[in-house]
Amino acid sequence: MSLLGIHLSIFVGPIIPLPAPPLITESIKNVEVTHSDDQRSAFKMVFNVGRSGIFEIDYPLLKSPLLHPCSRVVLVAKFNLIPRVLMDGII
Numbered sequence: 001m002s003l004l005g006i007h008l009s010i011f012v013g014p015i016i017p018l019p020a021p022p023l024i025t026e027s028i029k030n031v032e033v034t035h036s037d038d039q040r041s042a043f044k045m046v047f048n049v050g051r052s053g054i055f056e057i058d059y060p061l062l063k064s065p066l067l068h069p070c071s072r073v074v075l076v077a078k079f080n081l082i083p084r085v086l087m088d089g090i091i
Contacts, residue, residue, distance in 0.1 A: 004080045011074040012066045020066070027061050033086045035073060043075060043087040067091060 010025060011017035030046040049059040054076040061067065068091070 007078040009076040009078065009083075011076065014065075014071055015072045017072045022036055024066065028046075031036060031075065038066060041087065041089075043073070045073075056072055 008031060010028070010031075012020045012024065024047075025090040027047040027049060028045060029047055029048045030044075032044045032046075033041075034043070035041045049061045065071075071091045072088070073091060074088045076083050077086050078084075
């Protein structure tokens with residue numbers, strides 16, 4: 001296993017963000033971060049979701065309080081073991 005390369009870490013929480021649980025990290029399909037000098041910077045996270053059974057009304061990921069509005073999200077990329085914060089924002 002090589003430690004070099006690019007690795008993304010996601011921290012999420014209402015006040016103090018903690019490492020995202022597997023329910024969130026395993027569902028991520030795409031993460032996009034846009035930085036701008038003259039406009040607002042933004043991030044977008046796209047998830048693969050599905051129902052766990054025929055009697056499941058809501059998607060389990062949508063029930064997570066970690067992804068509700070006003071939760072803080074911190075995206076950290078490690079480039080060859082050196083961490084860099086890409087985005088620190090609010091849902």
